[in-house]
Amino acid sequence: MKNIFVTLLIGVLFSFSLIVKAQDYSEQYRPQFHFSPKSGWIGDPDGTIKFDSLYHLFWWGHAVSEDLxxxxxxxxxxxxxxxxxxxxxxxxxxxxxxTAGFGTGDDTVAVAIYTMHNRTTNIETQGISSSTSPDFKYFNYYNDNPVIPSTSTDFRDPSVFWDTQLDRWAMAITRPGEHRIEIYSSPDLKNWTKQSSFGPLGARTGAWEVPDLFQLPLDGNPENKKWVMICGMGPNRGQYWVGDFDGSTFTPDGTTLAYLKNGTGINGELFTDFEASDYGTWTTEGTAFGTGPANGSLSGQMDVSGYLGDYLVNSFNGGDAATGKLTSPEFMVSKNFINFLIAGGNHNNLTCINLLVNGEVVRTATGDNSEQLKWFGWDVSEYIGQTAVLQIIDNFSGSWGHINIDHIMFSDILTDHRYEHAYWIDYGPDFYAVRTYRNYDADDDRTIWLGWMNNWDYANSIPTSWGGSTAESLPREIQLVSTLQGYKITQKPIEELKKLRKEEVVLTNKTVEGTTVLTEFKPLKNTYEFEAVYEVNPGSDQKVGFNLCVSDANKMVLGYDAKTSNVFIDRTQSGYVSFNSKFPRVINAPVQLKENKISFHVFVDQLSLEVFVNDGDVVLTSLMFPNPYFQKGIELFSINESSVLQSFNGWELNSIWEEELGTGILDRRENIKSIDVYPNPANQKIHFTLNAGTSRTATAKVINLLGQTLKEKIIFPGISSSEIDISDLKTGHYILYVLNDNQISTQQFIKVN
Structure with missing residues (x-):
C-alpha cells in the first residue's frame, strides 16, 4: 500500500535531534532482531530480492543482508x-x-517498479527507475514515466517477475476497491499490456492491496508445483489462493474453489446451508425473508458477499422496511458449538439470530452493519442433549433493517474469529503487505516471505520514537501442504535466526497447575525465543499457555483453550494499550490438535509477539507495548485442570545491531546501579545522592511506567542541588533515572498527595 514519503520526511525531521541515540538502536520498544530503519517510517516491504549473495529490502528506504x-x-x-x-x-x-536497455555489456541492471501516487490528484500510475550502481544503492528515475498511465485513484502495488513460460515480464497489480488483481505483461518493463483480471473471490471487507504471485511445491514435491496468488486486505489482513498461471491468467483450482465457494472440508456437521429454492422445514412469518433463500444481493441492496454456495438467508426482500421471522425445526444440541456466517444490521434483538431452549433465548448474535458475512460462533455445551430451535429475526424497519445468515454448522471447534471465509495468511492483527523473496542466485530451494508488522487501524499513532513506525516481521519459510480444507500454507522462522540464540534452557515434563512463575527461564530483556509443547485434554475446560511480559496485572497472554480448540492472544492488559481504542483486543484462531498436544514456537522482541502454532499450521503476529522497566516476567498457566508442559526450550537472543544488546530498557548496561531517593513516598520534592568525587554533569529524569519522560534536569554536582520538584505529578508510581559518569542509576518512587 502506502510508503508515505511525507510521513517519512516528517519522521526524519522529527527524529533529527535523536539521531545519535537512534544509531545505537536502543530506544524504548526498538526491536532487537527485526529490521527497522535508523529513523523514520517503514511500511510495506518492497523489492525483496536476492542477488550476488545479498538480500535486499526496500520500503522505499533500502537495506541489505547476507543472511536475512x-x-x-x-x-x-x-x-x-x-x-x-x-x-x-x-x-x-x-x-x-x-530487456529495458538501461545497461551496457558490463552492467547488471536492477529496475524498480512502483506506484506513483500523485500528491495533488491522488491518481495512481506505475513508474520505473533503474540502477547499475554497486549493490543497487541508487535508482535513476525514468524520464518517460509513467509506464502504465491511469486516471484511477485506486490502482497500485505492482509485483513483477520474469515469466519463464512465455519469456516476458509479468505483473500482478491491484484494483483495491474493486477487489481485483490484474495481470499485465511486458517484453521490456516499459511497455505493458493488460492480460486478465482475477477476483473478487474470498474476503472483500477491505481494499485489496500488495499482491504477489509465485510457485510452491505441493507437499514438498518439486515436480508438482502450484501457483499461489496472495494479497493484503486493509487494514490488516492477508489471504491467498492456489491454482494455475499460464502466463496470462491466474485460475484457482477446484480444491481451492470447493473450500472458498462451498465450504468443503469445514470442520463439523452441517445443519443447513440454505441451498434450495425454498426454506424446506423452516417456517416463515412476515415478508422480509420472501418464499426462499436469496441468490445473493436483492433489488436495491449493496453487494452481498461471504456466503457459501449459491444461496443464503437475506431479509432485504422488499428493502429494509420489511420485517419477518424465520424459525428452524427443532433439533437436539449434540455438539459444543454452533458456528454460522452472519452479516446485516447491528440492532440487538431486532436484526439477529437467536438460539431458543425451552422457549427462552439463550444465545443471540447480530450483524455488523455490513453485507460481508463473517464467522460467528456460540458455546452451547451446557445445552447438549436438550431440544432447541433457531430463529432469524428482522424486526427493524430503519437503516440496516435486515439480516443475512448462511451455513449453520454444529462443531466441536469454535469458529468465532469474526473474519470472512478465506484462506488467511496470519490470524494476528499485525502482519500485512506480505512479499516473497525472488532469488536470482538460484542457490536456495526455499520460498521466504516477510510482511509489515503493523495495522492501518492504528499505524499513525504507534508510540515509537524513531519515526512513529515499527518493523518488518521475521523472515519466514513457507510450504504448501494438502489438508481436508484444501491447500494450506504453513510458515516457520528461517533457520538463520538460530545464530542469535544464547545459552539454552531446557525443561521436560513439568506439571503446571493454576498460574506459576517460570523460574527456570528469566530473560533480562523482552528479546527471546522459546519452543514449548503442552499436553491437553480435548473438549475439557482446560486452558494452557503463557503470560508474557508480566508485571502485576499487566501481561501479554498467549494460550490454548481445550474446549473451543482455539489458540488466543489477549493483549488488553499488555502494557501501553490506550494510544488507540482499536488496539486492546483478544485474538482467537481455531486450530486442529495433534495427538492431544499443542505446540508453540514463540518470538518476543520488545514490541512484537510472533507465534507459530503446531509447526506453523496457524500463525499469529501481534504488536505490544509492555512497560520497558518491569514487564519482563514469564508465567505458565493451566486453568481449570492441571497439565504437563512436556517440553520447553528457551533462549535469550542477541541483538542484530551491536555486540552488547541494546534494548532501550534502562538495565541494558552492566554498570546499572540503584540510587537512594528520599523521601519515598513523596509529595513535593524528591532528593537523591550522586556519587562522590565526580566532576561531570549528570542527567536526571522522572519517567512514568509507560516509559515516557515527564521531567528532565541537568545536575552539576557540588553546585546544584540533587532534587526534583514533583508537586505537579499525579499520584502513582514513577522511576528516577540518573546518568552520571556513564553510569545509569534507577529507583522507583511513589508520588502521594
Whole structure:
C-alpha cells in the first residue's frame, strides 16, 4: 500500500535531534532482531530480492543482508523525478538480459517498479527507475514515466517477475476497491499490456492491496508445483489462493474453489446451508425473508458477499422496511458449538439470530452493519442433549433493517474469529503487505516471505520514537501442504535466526497447575525465543499457555483453550494499550490438535509477539507495548485442570545491531546501579545522592511506567542541588533515572498527595 514519503520526511525531521541515540538502536520498544530503519517510517516491504549473495529490502528506504538476520541500511535510493508524487509500494527485478536497455555489456541492471501516487490528484500510475550502481544503492528515475498511465485513484502495488513460460515480464497489480488483481505483461518493463483480471473471490471487507504471485511445491514435491496468488486486505489482513498461471491468467483450482465457494472440508456437521429454492422445514412469518433463500444481493441492496454456495438467508426482500421471522425445526444440541456466517444490521434483538431452549433465548448474535458475512460462533455445551430451535429475526424497519445468515454448522471447534471465509495468511492483527523473496542466485530451494508488522487501524499513532513506525516481521519459510480444507500454507522462522540464540534452557515434563512463575527461564530483556509443547485434554475446560511480559496485572497472554480448540492472544492488559481504542483486543484462531498436544514456537522482541502454532499450521503476529522497566516476567498457566508442559526450550537472543544488546530498557548496561531517593513516598520534592568525587554533569529524569519522560534536569554536582520538584505529578508510581559518569542509576518512587 502506502510508503508515505511525507510521513517519512516528517519522521526524519522529527527524529533529527535523536539521531545519535537512534544509531545505537536502543530506544524504548526498538526491536532487537527485526529490521527497522535508523529513523523514520517503514511500511510495506518492497523489492525483496536476492542477488550476488545479498538480500535486499526496500520500503522505499533500502537495506541489505547476507543472511536475512543482520542488516546494513543504505541511503535513500530513489534519485531524480520530481515532488509531484509519492513512491508507493512496488517491487525490484534484476534485468539480467537488459530487456529495458538501461545497461551496457558490463552492467547488471536492477529496475524498480512502483506506484506513483500523485500528491495533488491522488491518481495512481506505475513508474520505473533503474540502477547499475554497486549493490543497487541508487535508482535513476525514468524520464518517460509513467509506464502504465491511469486516471484511477485506486490502482497500485505492482509485483513483477520474469515469466519463464512465455519469456516476458509479468505483473500482478491491484484494483483495491474493486477487489481485483490484474495481470499485465511486458517484453521490456516499459511497455505493458493488460492480460486478465482475477477476483473478487474470498474476503472483500477491505481494499485489496500488495499482491504477489509465485510457485510452491505441493507437499514438498518439486515436480508438482502450484501457483499461489496472495494479497493484503486493509487494514490488516492477508489471504491467498492456489491454482494455475499460464502466463496470462491466474485460475484457482477446484480444491481451492470447493473450500472458498462451498465450504468443503469445514470442520463439523452441517445443519443447513440454505441451498434450495425454498426454506424446506423452516417456517416463515412476515415478508422480509420472501418464499426462499436469496441468490445473493436483492433489488436495491449493496453487494452481498461471504456466503457459501449459491444461496443464503437475506431479509432485504422488499428493502429494509420489511420485517419477518424465520424459525428452524427443532433439533437436539449434540455438539459444543454452533458456528454460522452472519452479516446485516447491528440492532440487538431486532436484526439477529437467536438460539431458543425451552422457549427462552439463550444465545443471540447480530450483524455488523455490513453485507460481508463473517464467522460467528456460540458455546452451547451446557445445552447438549436438550431440544432447541433457531430463529432469524428482522424486526427493524430503519437503516440496516435486515439480516443475512448462511451455513449453520454444529462443531466441536469454535469458529468465532469474526473474519470472512478465506484462506488467511496470519490470524494476528499485525502482519500485512506480505512479499516473497525472488532469488536470482538460484542457490536456495526455499520460498521466504516477510510482511509489515503493523495495522492501518492504528499505524499513525504507534508510540515509537524513531519515526512513529515499527518493523518488518521475521523472515519466514513457507510450504504448501494438502489438508481436508484444501491447500494450506504453513510458515516457520528461517533457520538463520538460530545464530542469535544464547545459552539454552531446557525443561521436560513439568506439571503446571493454576498460574506459576517460570523460574527456570528469566530473560533480562523482552528479546527471546522459546519452543514449548503442552499436553491437553480435548473438549475439557482446560486452558494452557503463557503470560508474557508480566508485571502485576499487566501481561501479554498467549494460550490454548481445550474446549473451543482455539489458540488466543489477549493483549488488553499488555502494557501501553490506550494510544488507540482499536488496539486492546483478544485474538482467537481455531486450530486442529495433534495427538492431544499443542505446540508453540514463540518470538518476543520488545514490541512484537510472533507465534507459530503446531509447526506453523496457524500463525499469529501481534504488536505490544509492555512497560520497558518491569514487564519482563514469564508465567505458565493451566486453568481449570492441571497439565504437563512436556517440553520447553528457551533462549535469550542477541541483538542484530551491536555486540552488547541494546534494548532501550534502562538495565541494558552492566554498570546499572540503584540510587537512594528520599523521601519515598513523596509529595513535593524528591532528593537523591550522586556519587562522590565526580566532576561531570549528570542527567536526571522522572519517567512514568509507560516509559515516557515527564521531567528532565541537568545536575552539576557540588553546585546544584540533587532534587526534583514533583508537586505537579499525579499520584502513582514513577522511576528516577540518573546518568552520571556513564553510569545509569534507577529507583522507583511513589508520588502521594
Amino acid at each position: 538476520v543482520y542488516w546494513k541500511e543504505y541511503p535513500w535510493p530513489m534519485q531524480g523525478g520530481n515532488s509531484s508524487f509519492d513512491y508507493y509500494t512496488g517491487s525490484v527485478v534484476v534485468d539480467t538480459a537488459n
